[in-house]
Amino acid sequence: MDRVLSSELISHVGERVCVAGWLHHQRQLAKVSFLLVRDRVGIAQVVAINNDVRAAVSELVAETVVEVTGDVIASDQAPSGVEIVDPEVTVLSSSGDVPPFELRRPKLSAQLPTLLDHAAVALRHPLRRATAGLAAALVGGFRNTLDGLGFTEIHTPKVVASATESGANVFPIDWFGDRAFLAQSPQFYKQIMVGVFEHVYEVGPVFRAEPHDTARHLAQYLSLDAETGFIGDHTDVMAILREVLAGMTANIIEQAGQDLDLLALELPNVPTEIPAIDFVEAQHLIEADTGESVVGETDLAPSHERWLGEWARRNHGSEFVFVVGYPMVKRPFYTHPDPTRPEASKSFDLLFRGLELVTGGQRLHRYDDYLAALDGQDLTPFEGYLEAFRHGMPPHGGFAIGLERWIARLTQARKIREVTLFPRDLHRLTP
Amino acid sequence: MDRVLSSELISHVGERVCVAGWLHHQRQLAKVSFLLVRDRVGIAQVVAINNDVRAAVSELVAETVVEVTGDVIASDQAPSGVEIVDPEVTVLSSSGDVPPFELRRPKLSAQLPTLLDHAAVALRHPLRRATAGLAAALVGGFRNTLDGLGFTEIHTPKVVASATESGANVFPIDWFGDRAFLAQSPQFYKQIMVGVFEHVYEVGPVFRAEPHDTARHLAQYLSLDAETGFIGDHTDVMAILREVLAGMTANIIEQAGQDLDLLALELPNVPTEIPAIDFVEAQHLIEADTGESVVGETDLAPSHERWLGEWARRNHGSEFVFVVGYPMVKRPFYTHPDPTRPEASKSFDLLFRGLELVTGGQRLHRYDDYLAALDGQDLTPFEGYLEAFRHGMPPHGGFAIGLERWIARLTQARKIREVTLFPRDLHRLTP
Numbered sequence: 001m002d003r004v005l006s007s008e009l010i011s012h013v014g015e016r017v018c019v020a021g022w023l024h025h026q027r028q029l030a031k032v033s034f035l036l037v038r039d040r041v042g043i044a045q046v047v048a049i050n051n052d053v054r055a056a057v058s059e060l061v062a063e064t065v066v067e068v069t070g071d072v073i074a075s076d077q078a079p080s081g082v083e084i085v086d087p088e089v090t091v092l093s094s095s096g097d098v099p100p101f102e103l104r105r106p107k108l109s110a111q112l113p114t115l116l117d118h119a120a121v122a123l124r125h126p127l128r129r130a131t132a133g134l135a136a137a138l139v140g141g142f143r144n145t146l147d148g149l150g151f152t153e154i155h156t157p158k159v160v161a162s163a164t165e166s167g168a169n170v171f172p173i174d175w176f177g178d179r180a181f182l183a184q185s186p187q188f189y190k191q192i193m194v195g196v197f198e199h200v201y202e203v204g205p206v207f208r209a210e211p212h213d214t215a216r217h218l219a220q221y222l223s224l225d226a227e228t229g230f231i232g233d234h235t236d237v238m239a240i241l242r243e244v245l246a247g248m249t250a251n252i253i254e255q256a257g258q259d260l261d262l263l264a265l266e267l268p269n270v271p272t273e274i275p276a277i278d279f280v281e282a283q284h285l286i287e288a289d290t291g292e293s294v295v296g297e298t299d300l301a302p303s304h305e306r307w308l309g310e311w312a313r314r315n316h317g318s319e320f321v322f323v324v325g326y327p328m329v330k331r332p333f334y335t336h337p338d339p340t341r342p343e344a345s346k347s348f349d350l351l352f353r354g355l356e357l358v359t360g361g362q363r364l365h366r367y368d369d370y371l372a373a374l375d376g377q378d379l380t381p382f383e384g385y386l387e388a389f390r391h392g393m394p395p396h397g398g399f400a401i402g403l404e405r406w407i408a409r410l411t412q413a414r415k416i417r418e419v420t421l422f423p424r425d426l427h428r429l430t431p
Numbered sequence: 432m433d434r435v436l437s438s439e440l441i442s443h444v445g446e447r448v449c450v451a452g453w454l455h456h457q458r459q460l461a462k463v464s465f466l467l468v469r470d471r472v473g474i475a476q477v478v479a480i481n482n483d484v485r486a487a488v489s490e491l492v493a494e495t496v497v498e499v500t501g502d503v504i505a506s507d508q509a510p511s512g513v514e515i516v517d518p519e520v521t522v523l524s525s526s527g528d529v530p531p532f533e534l535r536r537p538k539l540s541a542q543l544p545t546l547l548d549h550a551a552v553a554l555r556h557p558l559r560r561a562t563a564g565l566a567a568a569l570v571g572g573f574r575n576t577l578d579g580l581g582f583t584e585i586h587t588p589k590v591v592a593s594a595t596e597s598g599a600n601v602f603p604i605d606w607f608g609d610r611a612f613l614a615q616s617p618q619f620y621k622q623i624m625v626g627v628f629e630h631v632y633e634v635g636p637v638f639r640a641e642p643h644d645t646a647r648h649l650a651q652y653l654s655l656d657a658e659t660g661f662i663g664d665h666t667d668v669m670a671i672l673r674e675v676l677a678g679m680t681a682n683i684i685e686q687a688g689q690d691l692d693l694l695a696l697e698l699p700n701v702p703t704e705i706p707a708i709d710f711v712e713a714q715h716l717i718e719a720d721t722g723e724s725v726v727g728e729t730d731l732a733p734s735h736e737r738w739l740g741e742w743a744r745r746n747h748g749s750e751f752v753f754v755v756g757y758p759m760v761k762r763p764f765y766t767h768p769d770p771t772r773p774e775a776s777k778s779f780d781l782l783f784r785g786l787e788l789v790t791g792g793q794r795l796h797r798y799d800d801y802l803a804a805l806d807g808q809d810l811t812p813f814e815g816y817l818e819a820f821r822h823g824m825p826p827h828g829g830f831a832i833g834l835e836r837w838i839a840r841l842t843q844a845r846k847i848r849e850v851t852l853f854p855r856d857l858h859r860l861t862p
Contacts (some may be wrong), residue, residue, distance in 0.1 A: 121818060395524070423584070
């Protein structure tokens with residue numbers, strides 16, 4: 001008999017079916033036993049009154065994998081409106097031990113380190129599974145949107161010969177006896193590939209040796225990178241990013257609506273035009289409102305990002321806000337300056353609910369501009385990168401979205417590690 | 432004026448349009464100049480007779496990025512049936528130097544190391560770009576097919592605390608002063624996640640410190656991994672793999688038909704039922720045919736794989752063939768034995784044109800079986816993995832496809848590095 005998923009039972013009332021999954025919970029009353037069988041989409045309620053069946057089932061610990069054949073009936077008492085009666089229960093795979101947490105509880109109450117240590121079990125909790133389902137839908141939406149815009153997917157090296165991009169916070173690797181590093185981003189490669197495909201994206205891991213034990217950093221995270229050529233300026237990049245964000249949230253509804261319901265989340269509305277504010281103008285507003293002396297600083301403090309998040313919500317009804325024109329001194333060397341005021345850049349941050357979610361902008365595209373930007377540095381490690389610009393590159397720009405950070409903000413998790421399957425950080429390399 | 436792609440010109444005959452791209456080539460005749468402008472989908476032919484335009488253009492070196500506005504006319508002489516006349520040419524970005532190769536040639540004649548050293552330019556050649564387009568279509572087809580079968584995408588750590596899976600050929604990393612390793616595969620993680628989503632896949636880089644300088648190995652490659660729960664046995668995994676292969680080739684036609692034409696490739700037919708042969712039976716056939724003594728060996732030599740490829744083509748009209756029942760001694764510890772003959776496994780290799788392309792099979796799913804398989808080993812590094820089996824795992828299995836290897840076989844490249852954007856191997860860490 002073919003297996004039916006728990007969510008499909010409602011259309012099998014009156015039939016004998018087979019479900020399979022993990023024994024989520026069981027309750028033994030005087031004359032009846034209730035079993036909850038969890039599969040990848042939900043939970044099936046099974047009611048047993050036969051004493052042999054009840055005795056056999058009472059021996060099973062939670063998380064035993066079972067197959068249940070029984071009759072589907074409508075039931076007002078069952079949470080999903082149906083239940084399975086007259087069951088035959090077969091053990092597919094026994095669970096040796098009582099699990100470290102009760103997965104049947106609405107929320108796992110253990111401390112985060114304990115949950116992470118026991119990820120193999122904790123991730124089975126419906127809320128943790130739903131969060132991972134959101135992640136898959138977001139990534140799918142990122143790709144679908146860019147595919148529709150004529151982008152091509154690429155995959156680039158995660159091991160590089162030199163820490164050229166920032167120089168700091170890299171992980172050294174022993175590469176056949178030579179020293180190499182884990183890539184901090186696909187930046188150089190996606191720019192090179194604009195010379196081939198004009199519009200490219202990559203979904204892949206990036207590595208930052210963050211020595212800080214913060215709530216918002218991971219040492220490995222999933223970077224959703226896009227880069228696009230033949231642009232006018234950074235505002236074209238911002239327009240594409242807006243499409244991507246809208247496509248990602250739309251794909252949650254399309255592909256993970258049930259996860260959204262389970263998590264009781266409200267998705268943000270991505271406005272047709274995301275409000276944008278100039279960095280210096282933002283500083284003036286913050287200074288005027290808070291009395292803090294911020295004009296002239298070269299970066300925004302987290303409290304200032306939060307202030308701007310509130311400002312955008314209040315004045316534009318938007319949970320997203322672009323901050324444009326960041327000072328060049330705080331941006332990487334490939335950032336394109338604003339010709340009308342060279343100390344400012346054609347780059348942006350996108351804040352979501354008061355936290356930086358995306359960084360992007362227009363890049364330099366002329367070879368001579370790169371030579372000037374790298375003046376005084378040894379150019380040898382940049383050779384393969386600079387060759388692209390030596391042989392004609394169109395005006396281009398791009399952005400990178402940190403997936404886990406976005407999920408953390410969407411789900412209002414306090415720590416990014418809460419929403420990461422198997423996080424890696426200063427203190428964690430397992431499981 | 433909005434930009435039109437070279438492939439769209441045919442539907443703009445009689446209009447004045449704007450194209451943009453790289454100056455692929457130019458020919459100056461006595462009274463007329465021909466320019467070829469390459470964009471991401473093809474090449475536009477531009478004909479100039481105005482002497483000022485001709486003089487200005489003659490200064491431009493190949494790979495200069497230009498924007499051309501002109502009138503589209505039908506032309507029997509133009510390769511695509513249309514050309515642009517009366518052009519105005521604007522330089523978007525100049526090329527400083529003559530490129531290291533003539534991209535206009537039908538094939539790049541430089542040696543592979545030279546092409547790889549200058550990847551930023553070499554990848555712009557239409558044939559190299561088309562190969563990378565095939566790769567994107569294959570990866571898209573892998574995901575689409577599995578999405579349609581109810582699989583969920585995951586992303587797992589690429590840095591692990593211990594070299595538990597094979598112990599050999601790992602790259603050590605300095606992880607905040609501790610020793611860690613680059614992951615050789617997502618095997619343990621995808622199995623753990625079967626406990627959450629039942630059916631999962633991952634597209635991501637894997638790392639093998641292959642000390643050999645061979646034509647078919649890379650130190651980083653893209654692994655297309657799938658793992659599926661609630662199976663009967665390995666043949667269910669093989670059936671899913673068959674769907675995936677068919678979906679991948681179908682997506683090339685859907686998404687990269689033009690690349691296929693450019694490369695003049697014929698796609699393999701994925702038969703409804705891919706022929707399968709038992710390992711020992713295969714050895715008997717090979718021994719009978721070649722006279723070599725192979726029965727009793729625990730692995731197939733490359734020449735034997737080629738023999739089987741020929742056998743499948745001759746007897747089944749198939750370029751694919753499964754070899755099932757590999758000896759347990761040659762398979763990893765998590766491989767499920769065949770209960771009817773415990774020295775053989777429920778695992779398979781898929782050969783494509785006589786070369787191993789995919790490895791997969793059913794895995795152990797009972798905790799006690801893992802304890803037996805790991806008998807004598809320190810279990811500490813396996814803790815997070817074994818916890819999944821301690822708490823109920825369904826019968827499951829999966830497979831991994833090496834993307835670059837498949838592309839190399841599809842395009843009949845002699846070396847896998849020829850079809851990899853930025854290969855990493857024993858001797859190569861740049862660009």
